[in-house]
Each structure stands twice: as structure tokens, then as C-alpha cells.
Amino acid sequence: WDEALEFCCERKLKAERLRKFGPESVLPYSYAGTIGQLGYGSMDRRFFHRLGASQLDRTICASAGGEALTQVYGLKLGTVPQDFAHAGLIIAWGSNIHGNNIHLWPFIEEARRNGARFVVIDPYRTRTAALADEHLAVRPGTDVLLALAIMHVLFRDGHEDAKYLQECTLGWEELREHALKPEHSPERAAEVTGIAAETIERLATAYGQAGKGGRGAAAIR
Numbered sequence: 001w002d003e004a005l006e007f008c009c010e011r012k013l014k015a016e017r018l019r020k021f022g023p024e025s026v027l028p029y030s031y032a033g034t035i036g037q038l039g040y041g042s043m044d045r046r047f048f049h050r051l052g053a054s055q056l057d058r059t060i061c062a063s064a065g066g067e068a069l070t071q072v073y074g075l076k077l078g079t080v081p082q083d084f085a086h087a088g089l090i091i092a093w094g095s096n097i098h099g100n101n102i103h104l105w106p107f108i109e110e111a112r113r114n115g116a117r118f119v120v121i122d123p124y125r126t127r128t129a130a131l132a133d134e135h136l137a138v139r140p141g142t143d144v145l146l147a148l149a150i151m152h153v154l155f156r157d158g159h160e161d162a163k164y165l166q167e168c169t170l171g172w173e174e175l176r177e178h179a180l181k182p183e184h185s186p187e188r189a190a191e192v193t194g195i196a197a198e199t200i201e202r203l204a205t206a207y208g209q210a211g212k213g214g215r216g217a218a219a220i221r
Contacts, residue, residue, distance in 0.1 A: 022052075023051050023052030023053055024052065024053065024054045025054075026048070026051060026054065027053065027054045027056060028044065028048045028053055028054075028056060029056065030044070072168065072169060079219060079221075081103060081104045081107050082107055083107075083219065084107040084108055084110075084111055084219050084221075085108075085114075086111065086216060086217070087111050087116050087210075087217055087219040088111075088116050088117070088210050088211070088216020088217060088218065089116060089117050089119070089206055089207060089215075089217075089218040089219070090108055090111060090116055090117070090118045090119070090218070090219050090220075090221070091120075091121065091203075091207070091218065091219070091220045091221070092118070092119070092120045092121070092122070092128055092132070092220075092221050093121045093122075093220060093221070094121065094122055094143070095122075095128070096122070096126040096127065096128045096129075097128045098126075098127045098128040098131060099126060099127050099128065104221065111216070112133075114216075115216075116216060117133050117134070117206070118131075118132050118133045118134075119132060119133060119134045119135075119136065120132040120134070120135045120136070121136045121138055121143070121146070122135070122136075122137065122138070123137055123138060123139065123140045124137075125137065136195050136199065136203070137195075138193050138194060139192070139193055139194045142189075142192050142193040142194070145184070145189050145192050145193055146193045146195060146200070148178075148184040148189070149184055149186045149188075149189035149190075149193075149200050149204070150200060150203065150204040150207065151175070151176075151179035151184075151204075152179045152180060152184045152185055152186065152204075153186060153200065153201055153204035153205065153208070154179075154204055154207070154208050155176045155180055156180060157205070157208065159204070159208025159209065160176075160208075185197075186198075186200035206218075
């Protein structure tokens, strides 16, 4: 941090870099976090526009999910917060709900009072993770492997919603084939993600059985 602060304070050096490489050598890279519309979509935009910096779609944490929703449903949909109260399993994957999604928390508490299990997947022990029934501290950058291992169990044990996949999605057969490869087994994923194979098996099975046999459905945030 000392080195970074020193670099940022060296105005002459920055000016020389801008003259040498041009203003588009600066790439703003950020998104909303807990800042809000005025904080992340106002003054910083003016500053970088005046500087002449490179332009970027400033939705680095939402673009992929938004595109997936559009591809599958035709428009961006989200789960109604009140529906979380009826869930039997709630997974917060990389989401510090108690810190920056606080309007959702009362419905999670209601679900837990009714017997729901609350699992957090996050490298950091956030406030939300500390309040969870279980915190899976996945190693940074290995979330995809964990997701594939969960899908491996779902497809292997027949927990997938075949009717939904056939009627509402494209390419799920290729995904199934890929997820069932030996390198995506819970045992192999455990070596990379730091999450025990038994834990992956248990979470995947609970997710696959959610909403069946009188169990509450699963909800992910």
C-alpha cells in the first residue's frame, strides 16, 4: 500500500505517462459495491471523461449474470425477496447480504426460523458468513470448479430438473457431458478449491433434493 500511495502521489510521473501513452492508457475498473448511484455513477464518470480515459462497461459484477438471464428467460428477472422466506435451503455465493443487501436479511431470518439452512460460499469470513449455518471458504478464483463439481453430483445422481432443462434451455446436454468428466468430480475439485469432497457432495445433494418431498425450495443470492 505504501508503494501504491507513493505512486499515486507522484503527479509528475503520472503526467509523463499520460503524455507518453495517452489518456486511454488509463482504464477505470470498478462498479457499485455499497456506494450507490450518486457515488459510482456521477463524479468519477466526469473525472475520467475529462481525462479522456478508456471507456468500459462498468458492470463488471453483473454483466455475465444479466446476459445469462436474458439468454434463458428473454429478460432480466430476479427472485422476489419475499420468496426467500419460503426456501428450505439458501446459498449466498459471494454475497455479503448482511452488509450490502440488508433488505433481504429479514426474509432469510424468517426462513431459518422455519427450518431453512443458510450456507455462505465466500473466500472471506464476512459478517454474513459469520452468521451462516455453514461457511465454505472457497479459494479465490476456484468458484467455477466448485460449481462444476456441484453439477457433477447433480447430474450423476439424477437430481437435475430434466423437464426444465429440455423445455427452457439450450446446450444442457453439452454441459452435462462436461460436468461429468472425472476432472470435475468432488474429489478433484477438493484439491483445488479447498472444500472437502464430502462437503461438496452434501451441499449438492441438499440442493438437488430441495423443493422435493415436501422440502422447501432452494434460493441462491
